[in-house]
Amino acid sequence: MxxxxxxxxxxxxxxxxxxxxxxxxxxxxxxxxxxxxxxxxxxxxxxxxxxxxxxxxxDRDLKEFDLPLAPQGSDFQQRVWAQLLGVGWGETASYGEIAHRLGHTNAASRAVGLANGRNPIPIVIPCHRIIGANGTLTGYAGGLERKQLLLELEQDALF
CATH class of the missing domain: 3.30.160 (Double Stranded RNA Binding Domain)
Structure with missing residues (x-):
């Protein structure tokens, strides 16, 4: 439904x-x-x-979602998406950081990026919080403009 x-x-x-x-x-x-x-x-x-x-x-009244989730994907994608849930409101992490959290080297950053891009439940599984190692915004399934707006929504709430 x-x-x-x-x-x-x-x-x-x-x-x-x-x-x-x-x-x-x-x-x-x-x-x-x-x-x-x-x-x-x-x-x-x-x-x-x-x-x-x-x-x-x-509306900036909710920082953590409490919903039953069932994203469909490979074992590696599931592990990446589980790591994304650990990147909190107003925080960012790089693809390399996620790779390291999974026990891989920076060489796995590209695979993390691909899994990130296939996240079927964006916003709730916060793939928008994952950025390039140099702090730049890199690909987003919803478009970089949406990614920027989501990050700004969370950053503005910190001040």
Missing amino acids: WTVIDSPIGELRLVEQGGAITAIEFSPFRDNDGRVRGDRADDNPLLVEAARQLRAYF
């Missing part, structure tokens, strides 16, 4: 299956990518709660 909400970074499609969030998608939405979404269900309790938490996040 899925629903769509408005946000400061454009419409977001929230998807749930089996009682867990499986995707948050940026507009424009791609319906022919093979992902199972089911029917639209704006009144689904989990989707209503996910929408509430996302709105609170964008």
